[in-house]
Amino acid sequence: MVLKVKVDRERCQGHARCNALAPELFALDAFGNAHEIGDGRVPAGLEDKAFLAKANCPELAVEVIEGEGS
Amino acid sequence: MRERPPVTDWAADFDHLDPRWVEDPYPIWQELRDKCPVAHTERYMGVYFPTRYDDVRAVAYDTEHFSSRRIVVRENPPPRIPAPPITSDPPRHRADKSLLLPAFTPDAIKRHEPRARAICADLIERFAAKGGCDAAVDYAQEIPVRLVAHMLGLPEEEGDRFRKWIYEILVAGITEPAVMMRAIEETSAYFATEIEKRKRTPGDDIISYLAAARIDGEPLAPEHIIGSLRLLLVAGIDTTWSAIGSCFWHLARHPEDRRRLAAEPELIPTAVEEFLRAYAPVTMAREVVKATTINGCAFKEKQMVLLSFPAANRDPAMFPDPDRVVIDRAENRHAAFGLGIHRCIGSNLARMEITVALQEWLKRIPEFQLAPNAKVTWSEGTVRGPRKLPVVFG
Ligand code: HEM
Ligand code: SF4
Numbered sequence: 001m002v003l004k005v006k007v008d009r010e011r012c013q014g015h016a017r018c019n020a021l022a023p024e025l026f027a028l029d030a031f032g033n034a035h036e037i038g039d040g041r042v043p044a045g046l047e048d049k050a051f052l053a054k055a056n057c058p059e060l061a062v063e064v065i066e067g068e069g070s
Numbered sequence: 071m072r073e074r075p076p077v078t079d080w081a082a083d084f085d086h087l088d089p090r091w092v093e094d095p096y097p098i099w100q101e102l103r104d105k106c107p108v109a110h111t112e113r114y115m116g117v118y119f120p121t122r123y124d125d126v127r128a129v130a131y132d133t134e135h136f137s138s139r140r141i142v143v144r145e146n147p148p149p150r151i152p153a154p155p156i157t158s159d160p161p162r163h164r165a166d167k168s169l170l171l172p173a174f175t176p177d178a179i180k181r182h183e184p185r186a187r188a189i190c191a192d193l194i195e196r197f198a199a200k201g202g203c204d205a206a207v208d209y210a211q212e213i214p215v216r217l218v219a220h221m222l223g224l225p226e227e228e229g230d231r232f233r234k235w236i237y238e239i240l241v242a243g244i245t246e247p248a249v250m251m252r253a254i255e256e257t258s259a260y261f262a263t264e265i266e267k268r269k270r271t272p273g274d275d276i277i278s279y280l281a282a283a284r285i286d287g288e289p290l291a292p293e294h295i296i297g298s299l300r301l302l303l304v305a306g307i308d309t310t311w312s313a314i315g316s317c318f319w320h321l322a323r324h325p326e327d328r329r330r331l332a333a334e335p336e337l338i339p340t341a342v343e344e345f346l347r348a349y350a351p352v353t354m355a356r357e358v359v360k361a362t363t364i365n366g367c368a369f370k371e372k373q374m375v376l377l378s379f380p381a382a383n384r385d386p387a388m389f390p391d392p393d394r395v396v397i398d399r400a401e402n403r404h405a406a407f408g409l410g411i412h413r414c415i416g417s418n419l420a421r422m423e424i425t426v427a428l429q430e431w432l433k434r435i436p437e438f439q440l441a442p443n444a445k446v447t448w449s450e451g452t453v454r455g456p457r458k459l460p461v462v463f464g
Contacts, residue, residue, distance in 0.1 A: 013413040014177055015110040029103070047238060051307070055401035056343070058409060 003042040004065045005050050007034045011061035018062050022049035025064075034061070074113065081106035085113055086143070086242070086353075086376060092450040096393060099381045108367040116373035117355075118366050119381075120364070123405070126382035128364050129356060129375055130409040133160050136375060138412060142240070142452055143355045143374050148247045151254055153301040154294060156412060164412055170298065170415055173221075173276055174391045182221060186423055189216045189226075190430035198434060198463075202441060205318040206311075206459035213427055214310035217419075220301065223275025224264070237306050239450050245457045257303070261296045276302065302416075309351055310420045312455020313406075314427045316344070316349035319456050320395060321428075322440045327397050327416035332436035335429055341397035342424050347404035348395045350380040351455050354408065379405040380454065438463045 005025050007018070014033045018026040024046055026034050042050045042064075054062040077088050082096050085091065091098055098238065102109050102121045109119040120126050129136050139150055150157070154166035193212050197203035204306070215229040235253045243250025263279050273279040280295045321328040331338055354377040358369045369375065382405045384392040384426050389402075407414035440446070441460035449457050 013410060014171070015407065015413060016418055019176065025410045028175060028177075030175070031171040052400065056403060058405055058407075059413075060403075 002067055003047055004040040004063060004067060005036045005042060005053065006040050007036055008035065008048045008061045008063065009035065011018055011059045013059050015058050017056040017058070018053040021056060022053045024048065025050060026053060039066075046068075081109050082111070083113070084109050084111045084119060086116075086117075086119075087450050091112070092448055092454075095380070095454075096384055098380075099384060100393075103381075105384065108365065114145055114374065115147070117143050118159065118358075118367070118369055118373060118375045119378065120367075120375070121378070121381045121385070122365070123382040123385040123388040124164075125365050126377060126379065126405065127409050129377055129411070130405075132362070132364075133370065134357060135360045135362040135409065136310045137359040138163075138356060139359075140357040140374065141355050142244065143376060144244050144247070146247050148243070148250060151297070152293065153297045155298075156301055156305065156379050157297075160411070166294075166298075167197075167279070167411075167415065169283055169285060170302075173205075173279065174415050174418055176418045178215075182217060182419070183422055183426060185220050186213070186217055186426045187430060190427055194304065194431060194434050201464070202438075202460065202462040205322070205438075205461045206315040206456045206458055209431070210314035210455075211311045211426070213314060214307045214420075215422055217423060218306040221275065221419075222264075222277050222299065222302065223268070223273050223276075232303055232307060236308050239300075239304055240308060240453060241449065244451055254300075256422065257300050258296050261299045264299075265292065265295055275423070302318055305414075306416050306419070308453045308455070309416070310423050310447070312351035312419060312449065312453050313346060313349070313372075314424050315456040315459055316351065317345045317424060317428055318431075318461065319446065319459055320345060320349070321457070322438060322461050324395070325439070327395070327440075328432075330397065331428065332432045335432065337398060338425055338428050338432075339421070340399070342396050342421060342428070343402050343404065344395055344399045345424070346406040347383045347399070347402055348393075349455075350404065350406035351453050352406070352408075352414075353378045353380060353452055353454070354412075355452075379408060435463050 012034050018034050019028050027037050050064050054064050077085050107122045111117050138157050155163050155216050158166045193209055205382050212314035216226040219226045222404045233238045235257050238249050264277050268278040268281045358371050358373050361371045362369050407417040438461045444460040446456055449456045
């Protein structure tokens with residue numbers, strides 16, 4: 001199974017929690033708003049960090065999607 | 071100042087300046103959450119008070135019915151004084167905010183961390199050998215005032231003047247409009263002079279940046295720059311001072327948490343989030359500009375809403391065991407920095423300051439407690455935090 005993270009950019013308000021907790025998965029733009037790094041695929045070993053970021057985003061803007069590998 | 075009668079009914083006649091609310095609001099809010107989750111008062115010309123996280127979020131997200139053009143509940147509304155972006159509504163808000171955001175990203179803030187560490191170390195040096203200090207007065211209040219001055223390119227020694235203005239705008243001004251208007255005039259004149267100076271000789275600071283900034287190709291009106299600068303001053307100082315003070319209030323009374331953080335400094339950033347949740351300092355307000363209902367409660371036009379992020383943060387529906395401070399709480403969507411478009415611009419700065427303040431202190435003074443017979447006092451109004459916090463070391 002493959003995990004992917006995704007930031008809903010309409011909801012994101014730049015609290016930067018995701019980037020603080022999982023800098024391997026989330027980056028911030030020049031205004032401090034977040035996006036997932038690359039295609040959002042979560043490398044093995046970083047699954048907990050993906051869920052931690054989701055659990056700490058006050059705007060409910062972080063999604064963790066469980067999908068089939070490709 | 072007019073005397074207000076004491077409160078006997080928190081649900082229908084609350085007063086957020088009542089001494090019991092100022093001293094310990096949390097039991098009052100829990101009672102309301104159970105009984106009447108949106109309280110109301112006729113005082114201050116009519117104010118609603120939602121106590122649940124979901125309702126606070128609903129109001130914060132709904133900029134159509136709830137405007138930021140008035141953000142403090144006062145006895146007599148003074149003429150509106152714009153302080154963009156906090157007083158801006160959509161669609162203006164985005165441009166007003168985007169202007170400031172690049173100066174406050176985590177990377178931009180990291181540049182100021184060495185200055186913050188030096189400020190903390192200097193302050194601690196002054197009292198370390200004395201066996202005790204007032205952690206609110208001698209430490210917490212001095213850190214943000216110096217750092218904000220540093221970022222604005224103003225002398226760090228002007229703290230007393232800045233704090234007096236903030237007090238007059240945020241606290242005294244709630245009941246005495248003339249005091250507030252005087253502080254507005256004084257800050258306007260002060261910043262106008264500084265802006266002129268930076269136009270002649272720009273520096274690497276936020277005033278120079280705003281003096282040269284443009285929105286849609288147009289330079290900013292002087293009132294816009296002055297409003298934003300006053301906002302940074304007012305929003306950046308008491309807030310962070312209160313947050314730092316509350317951390318020390320907690321640690322002075324909880325040796326197990328204090329020892330754990332001294333032993334595991336890498337846990338400090340997580341603990342800071344929990345302190346921000348449990349002791350969130352900032353309660354904003356909105357003006358109802360169009361009647362609506364939230365969670366079955368009617369909100370009438372022209373009334374105010376106290377937007378209590380601190381109450382949202384103690385809602386058991388959102389945070390299990392909300393009155394317990396769990397310094398390693400893993401799931402923490404607290405709203406201390408607001409929710410929605412007005413998310414605090416200074417959140418990355420404040421987090422850095424609080425973390426550094428705790429790290430530098432715990433490194434040097436791992437053991438401390440409230441002084442015997444200490445009389446701790448709390449501020450009232452928009453920003454809540456300890457204003458007197460005598461502690462002894464060892
Ligand atoms: C622990 C410290 C702080 C807390 C708890 C705090 C809290 C808040 C809250 C709750 C809001 C939302 C206002 C609303 O919804 O109407 C806000 C907005 C704001 N804060 Fe902070 N703040 C803190 C520190 C700072 C600092 C250090 C600065 C800057 C130097 C700052 C600048 C601002 C600005 C400019 C806004 C307006 C943002 C907008 O309207 O889009 N704050 N703050
Ligand atoms: S934590 Fe949420 S709101 Fe904050 S930057 Fe990340 S996605 Fe955006």
